[in-house]
Amino acid sequence: MLLRAFDLILERREDLLDLTQLESGKTRGQAFEEVFQALSVTRWNALKARSVLRGGVRRSGIPVALSTRVKYKSKGVVGVVTPWNYAISLAAMDVVPALAAGCAVVQKADDQGALSVLALRRAFIDAGVPEALWAVVAGEPGEVGEALTDEVDYICFTGSTATGRRIAEKAGRRLVGASLELGGKNALIVLDDVDVEQAAADAAHACFSSMGQLCVSIERIYVHRTVAEAFTAALVARLTDPRIGSGLDHEADYGSLASAAQLARITGHLDDALAQGAEVLVGGRPRPDVGPWAFEPTILAGVTPGMRVLDEETFGAIASLQVFDDELEAVFAANDSEYGLNASVLSGSTRHALRVADLLEAGSVNVNEGYRGSFSSVDAPMGGVKSSGLGRRNGREGLLRFADPVTVSVNTRIIPLPHTGREYRTMIPLMALLQRVFRGIRRA
Known part of the structure; x- marks a missing residue:
C-alpha cells in the first residue's frame, strides 16, 4: 500500500510542486525538496517497517530455563501538528511511519499548508489507506491543537519552542509520549x-x-x-x-x-x-x-x-x-x-x-x-537538543515512536525454577556462579 502511494506521489509531483509553491512562496527547486523527502520517507517505511517492528528474541535472565522476545504494539491514535513552511515533507515524516506502525492519525494542518497536505493524503487514500486512518483538520491552533493533545495516545508537534513546551506539559500530565521538533538558531x-x-x-x-x-x-x-x-x-x-x-x-x-x-x-x-x-x-x-x-x-x-x-x-x-x-x-x-x-x-x-x-x-x-x-537521510534520526525539541523522527528511532515494546518471556520448564526457601538455597550458589561466568566471558 505504501509503495502504491509512493508511485502516486511520483506520478503527481508536478501538481504537488504547484501547490507547495502557491502556499509557501518557495522556488520550484526548493519545493521539490519536499516532494523528494515525502518519496524517501514513504519508500523507507514501505521497505523497512516490517523488519523493524517484527521484534525478536532477546537474551533471557536464565538461559535454557527462560526464553524472552520483544514484540511491538501500535500506540493507537497519533496526533500530528504540522506548520506551513514544509507542509508536505513534515507531514510525511510523522504520518507515514505512524501508519506503518499500525496507528491511526489525526493531523492538524496549518491553514496555509492544508491544500498541500490534502493532496499528499489523497495519494495514500487512492493507494488504499482507509480515509478514517488519516484525518486532517484545520482551524485555530490554540483550539484544534489543544484538543488533539487532550485526546490522542501520542503527539507529534513541529513549531515554536514556546508552544512545544505547553504541549510537552500536557502530554506529561496525561503520561503520553511526545516528539517535538522546535526552534533553531x-x-x-x-x-x-x-x-x-x-x-x-x-x-x-x-x-x-x-x-x-x-x-x-x-x-x-x-x-x-x-x-x-x-x-x-x-x-x-x-x-x-x-x-x-x-x-x-x-x-x-x-x-x-x-x-x-x-x-x-x-x-x-x-x-x-x-x-x-x-x-x-x-x-x-x-x-x-x-x-x-x-x-x-x-x-x-x-x-x-x-x-x-x-x-x-x-x-x-x-x-x-x-x-x-x-x-x-x-x-x-x-x-x-x-x-x-x-x-x-x-x-x-x-x-x-x-x-x-x-x-x-x-x-x-x-x-x-x-x-x-x-x-534527506531518512534512515537516520533527526531532531534537536536543548530547547530545540524532544525525540527523533526518521529511521528506526522515528518509527519506534509509534509502538510500545512488549516483552514476552516463557518458562520452558527445562530447568525448574525455585519456589520454596529450600529450593532457593540450592539454586542461589548456581545462579551466583552463572553470573561470575557471564562476567568472565563478558556476556551481557
Missing part, C-alpha cells in the same frame, strides 16, 4: 582551509533556501579571519542582485517570504539590529516589484548579544556573519544558544571538519552542506 562554521567560492555558494543556499523559513536553515555564520575577507566578498557577490521569484518554473534562485506576518517579523529583527549598530553587507530591502512579501537575502555584520536577530530565531531572509580567530572560539559561539537543532561546518578537509563537528551541540551536523545531508 543554527550555526555554520567556515574554517580556514575552504575554497571560498564553493563555501559562499554553500552558505548562501544553507541560509536562504525557502528564504530561511526552515527550522534547520543557517542563521549564524562564523568565518575564520584568514579567509573572512575573501569569503565575505564572494558571499556578497553571490547575493547581490539575486534572482527572486516564486513562479511555477525554475527561473528563480530564491523564493518569497510566505506571508505579511513573516515580512513583519523579518523587518522587525532587521530594524532592531540596525538601531543597535549592525551593518547590512548585502540585501536588507523588501522587493514589492517581485511580490508583496518578497525580501532580499540579507547578511548582517556587527551583530552583538541583545539584538533580536542574534538571540531569537528569525526564521527567514536574514543571517549574521561574525569573524573568529580560533576554532574553539567559533565552537563556543556556535554552542552559545538555547537551541541545538542543526549545525554545519565548511572545510577543505573532511577530517578537519569532523573534528570541529564533534564539538557542536546539535541534533544534526552537516559537513560541507547546510542541512540537506542530514535532512
Whole structure:
C-alpha cells in the first residue's frame, strides 16, 4: 500500500510542486525538496517497517530455563501538528511511519499548508489507506491543537519552542509520549582551509533556501579571519542582485517570504539590529516589484548579544556573519544558544571538519552542506537538543515512536525454577556462579 502511494506521489509531483509553491512562496527547486523527502520517507517505511517492528528474541535472565522476545504494539491514535513552511515533507515524516506502525492519525494542518497536505493524503487514500486512518483538520491552533493533545495516545508537534513546551506539559500530565521538533538558531562554521567560492555558494543556499523559513536553515555564520575577507566578498557577490521569484518554473534562485506576518517579523529583527549598530553587507530591502512579501537575502555584520536577530530565531531572509580567530572560539559561539537543532561546518578537509563537528551541540551536523545531508537521510534520526525539541523522527528511532515494546518471556520448564526457601538455597550458589561466568566471558 505504501509503495502504491509512493508511485502516486511520483506520478503527481508536478501538481504537488504547484501547490507547495502557491502556499509557501518557495522556488520550484526548493519545493521539490519536499516532494523528494515525502518519496524517501514513504519508500523507507514501505521497505523497512516490517523488519523493524517484527521484534525478536532477546537474551533471557536464565538461559535454557527462560526464553524472552520483544514484540511491538501500535500506540493507537497519533496526533500530528504540522506548520506551513514544509507542509508536505513534515507531514510525511510523522504520518507515514505512524501508519506503518499500525496507528491511526489525526493531523492538524496549518491553514496555509492544508491544500498541500490534502493532496499528499489523497495519494495514500487512492493507494488504499482507509480515509478514517488519516484525518486532517484545520482551524485555530490554540483550539484544534489543544484538543488533539487532550485526546490522542501520542503527539507529534513541529513549531515554536514556546508552544512545544505547553504541549510537552500536557502530554506529561496525561503520561503520553511526545516528539517535538522546535526552534533553531543554527550555526555554520567556515574554517580556514575552504575554497571560498564553493563555501559562499554553500552558505548562501544553507541560509536562504525557502528564504530561511526552515527550522534547520543557517542563521549564524562564523568565518575564520584568514579567509573572512575573501569569503565575505564572494558571499556578497553571490547575493547581490539575486534572482527572486516564486513562479511555477525554475527561473528563480530564491523564493518569497510566505506571508505579511513573516515580512513583519523579518523587518522587525532587521530594524532592531540596525538601531543597535549592525551593518547590512548585502540585501536588507523588501522587493514589492517581485511580490508583496518578497525580501532580499540579507547578511548582517556587527551583530552583538541583545539584538533580536542574534538571540531569537528569525526564521527567514536574514543571517549574521561574525569573524573568529580560533576554532574553539567559533565552537563556543556556535554552542552559545538555547537551541541545538542543526549545525554545519565548511572545510577543505573532511577530517578537519569532523573534528570541529564533534564539538557542536546539535541534533544534526552537516559537513560541507547546510542541512540537506542530514535532512534527506531518512534512515537516520533527526531532531534537536536543548530547547530545540524532544525525540527523533526518521529511521528506526522515528518509527519506534509509534509502538510500545512488549516483552514476552516463557518458562520452558527445562530447568525448574525455585519456589520454596529450600529450593532457593540450592539454586542461589548456581545462579551466583552463572553470573561470575557471564562476567568472565563478558556476556551481557
